[in-house]
Amino acid sequence: MNVTIKDIAKEANVSYSTVSKALNNSPLVKEVTKQKILRVAKEMGYEPNLAAKQLVRKKTEVVGLIWPTIERIVLATLVTNISKAFESTRYSMILSVDSTDTAMETFKKFQVDGMIVFAESEQMIPEENIPLVAYGVSGKREVTYPIIDANHEQAMEKAVQYLYDLGHRNIAYVGLMNTDDALQNEKVDGYQKAMKKIGLTEQSIATNGLDWFDGYLAVDDVLQLEKRPTAIIGSSYDISGGILRSLQEKGVGVPEDISLISYDNIPQMETTEIPMTCIGVPVDELAEEIVxxxxxxxxxxxxxxxxxLNPSLTERQSTGPVLEG
Known part of the structure; x- marks a missing residue:
């Protein structure tokens, strides 16, 4: 038999309306009374009728998140942190790995209150009467929905300046270029502007993708550059992991011969083969801002x-000063 609010009211010796207010965390109910009601409800095994609450409030208190790929560790980490950030709110999150159009249609059926989209291109996404927030690049376009911008350009500027201050003058960038992915393009632009501003010659190596193996293969091109770099900026956690492994296999010391700094500020950077210096907005902070x-x-x-947002640099063992001789 399902326990009702009336059953709780009878057991707690309070009115039906008081129970309803307490279960909805109303400030109109004294804290002592509220705690008593919540205790009784728990002891009686009360389960709220979510469908009824939705009809009354015209809200589902559910947010849909459209996940672009299940293959990249960074996005998986960010999604996990977004889910954790929702735990301290009254909202729940549902996840779709379908295309944007398919996911939006699904979320309409679930009557979600809002959506989070990973906007990796600069193409605007129609809100379809559902409040929308995007994680992406603001660019110069007119804003029709909130955009959380991790400021990739500033991150690259900080990375270049950090390496310059360590004495590095030949700084290479390894990452995906000339792509529809606005996030990657902004990293490239940020690196190029920072190198020009500081008076250094850019050394860019384009990868075929964003995977570990793409970074691994790029090292051959890096080592064949006319001026061998003393430092590399990897455009992502996965790419930098591949770069690190390839350098080690080729007997190139990190950071003794080449320093390595990576974009993406996630905890996994600390557990790479050589703990990696990284730049970017910390993933827990980014998730909180999105939520x-x-x-x-x-x-x-x-x-x-x-x-x-303001990217920050976390220094670890993969970077160091240029060694003389």
């Missing part, structure tokens, strides 16, 4: 904004 932005979008009528 707060979508909740604000759902609950507020404020105009869409671009939130440019």
């Amino acid at each position: 707060q932005a979508v909740i604000q979008r759902i609950e507020s009528e404020e105009q869409p904004v671009v939130r440019k």
Whole structure:
């Protein structure tokens, strides 16, 4: 037999409306009374009727997230952190690995209150009457929904300056170029602008993709550059992992011969074969910003904004000063 709010009210010796308010965390109920009601509800095995709550509130308190790929560790880590960030809110998250169009249709059927999209291209995504927040690049386009921008350009500027301060003058960049992925393009632009600003010659090596093996293969091209780099900036965790393994197999010391710094600020950087120096917005901070932005979008009528975050550098054993001789 299902336990109802009336059953709880009778057991707790309070009114039906008081139980309803307490279960909805209303400030109109005294804390002592609220805790008593919650204890009784738990002891009686009360399960809220979510469908009924949705009809009353016209809200599902569910947010849909469209995940672009299940293959990249960084995105998996970010999605995990987004899910954790929702745990401290009243919202739940459902995940779709389908295409954007298919996922949006599914979310409409579930009547989600909002959506999170990984906008890897600069193409605008229609909101379809569902509040939307995107993780991507703001660019120069007119904003129609909030965009959480991890500021890849500033991250590359900080990486180049950090290596320059260590004495490096031949700094190579390894990553995906000339792609529809706006995030990758901004990293390349950031590296090129930083090198030009500081008066250094850029040395860019294009990969065929964003996987570990793409970074591994790129090292052959890096070592054949006319001026052998003393430092490499890898454009992602996966690519940098491949670079590191290839350098080690070729007997190139890291950081004694070549320093290596990677984009993506995730905990896994600490457990690579040589703990890796990294640049980027910490993944837990990024997840929190995304979650707060979508909740604000759902609950507020404020105009869409671009939130440019501040990337930070975490120094580990993969980088060091240029050795003389």
